[in-house]
Amino acid sequence: MAISHQTISQMCADLGKDPLLAQGAGGNVSWKENETLWIKGFGTWLANANNEDVFVPVNLRHLQDALAKQDFDVKPQTIGEHTLRPSIETILHALMPHQVVVHLHAINALSHLVTQDCQKSVEKICQQSSINTVFVGYHKPGPELAQAIYEALQNAPQANVIFLKNHGIVLGANSIEGIYSLLEKINLAFVPKEVYIAASSSLSTHTSLVPNYLPFADKEVQALAFESRLFKRLTQEWVLFPDHAVFLGPKANTYSSWKNFENHSSGEEPELIFIENTGVFVKPDFNKAKTAQLRCYFDVISRLSPDARLEPLSESAVHALLNWDAEKLRQQMSQR
Numbered sequence: 001m002a003i004s005h006q007t008i009s010q011m012c013a014d015l016g017k018d019p020l021l022a023q024g025a026g027g028n029v030s031w032k033e034n035e036t037l038w039i040k041g042f043g044t045w046l047a048n049a050n051n052e053d054v055f056v057p058v059n060l061r062h063l064q065d066a067l068a069k070q071d072f073d074v075k076p077q078t079i080g081e082h083t084l085r086p087s088i089e090t091i092l093h094a095l096m097p098h099q100v101v102v103h104l105h106a107i108n109a110l111s112h113l114v115t116q117d118c119q120k121s122v123e124k125i126c127q128q129s130s131i132n133t134v135f136v137g138y139h140k141p142g143p144e145l146a147q148a149i150y151e152a153l154q155n156a157p158q159a160n161v162i163f164l165k166n167h168g169i170v171l172g173a174n175s176i177e178g179i180y181s182l183l184e185k186i187n188l189a190f191v192p193k194e195v196y197i198a199a200s201s202s203l204s205t206h207t208s209l210v211p212n213y214l215p216f217a218d219k220e221v222q223a224l225a226f227e228s229r230l231f232k233r234l235t236q237e238w239v240l241f242p243d244h245a246v247f248l249g250p251k252a253n254t255y256s257s258w259k260n261f262e263n264h265s266s267g268e269e270p271e272l273i274f275i276e277n278t279g280v281f282v283k284p285d286f287n288k289a290k291t292a293q294l295r296c297y298f299d300v301i302s303r304l305s306p307d308a309r310l311e312p313l314s315e316s317a318v319h320a321l322l323n324w325d326a327e328k329l330r331q332q333m334s335q336r
Contacts, residue, residue: 012054025045054084067094072144118311149170250322
């Protein structure tokens with residue numbers, strides 16, 4: 001199948017509608033066309049690629065010249081007039097040699113990438129599955145991450161899959177079919193042996209005892225309040241990847257009871273609260289972007305064995321994300 005705007009858009013829509021691959025505005029896709037790099041626009045959703053124009057053309061040669069000088073702070077030059085801004089990961093896409101590059105927050109892979117000492121287990125799985133990969137530790141998205149990937153690829157120039165700790169995966173191929181083939185191989189290699197969740201805990205939705213709060217509509221996610229080991233992870237292992245920090249904040253608002261919540265309420269009520277053995281509750285304006293990220297968090301930790309040791313983002317890493325102008329803008333865009 002030839003690579004075209006239409007075929008790429010269809011691929012993006014298909015990937016974006018699968019919550020086990022992409023969530024909200026997370027993830028991005030690019031393809032190279034002569035000296036143009038078409039990249040997903042900042043803050044747009046892959047799932048909407050068939051209904052709206054989500055791509056921005058940028059000058060590929062300009063980026064490649066900058067990368068040859070190891071200038072990772074280079075600002076992409078858009079071609080023509082566009083209302084969209086290029087993705088903050090544009091440099092990452094430019095440094096990959098493949099014609100099509102896809103970055104996803106794939107749940108099966110993330111359930112490994114958020115654990116301590118995951119590099120050895122990820123590399124072992126990839127070796128067993130003949131996945132040509134390189135592993136990159138956590139770095140702030142944008143120039144810092146692009147530089148880390150660039151340096152990693154110097155030692156593994158043939159790699160077409162990059163695993164990003166506490167973040168996701170990057171795939172490179174010269175065709176759409178090649179991307180799907182890689183994705184299928186990764187999903188099979190990293191599929192969880194079981195989902196560690198008790199079915200009975202997610203069957204009932206409980207009523208809020210406090211005005212302005214509604215039960216979170218996803219009944220499976222309600223298990224976060226009812227499964228003791230999941231509730232414990234809320235308090236100790238909350239921020240596991242960048243988009244989680246950006247859309248759900250630096251800490252989970254957990255309470256032992258409604259009374260405990262009322263006693264700790266200081267006027268400004270959080271949008272999302274977890275009441276132990278009672279339920280997950282949100283304000284009515286809790287938006288789709290946040291809903292997608294909460295489901296993503298549940299999908300990741302429900303795939304972890306009870307004894308899995310996680311490595312959340314550090315306080316400094318979370319602070320860097322929440323005080324970054326680019327992510328502040330993405331938060332504002334998600335309110336529209």
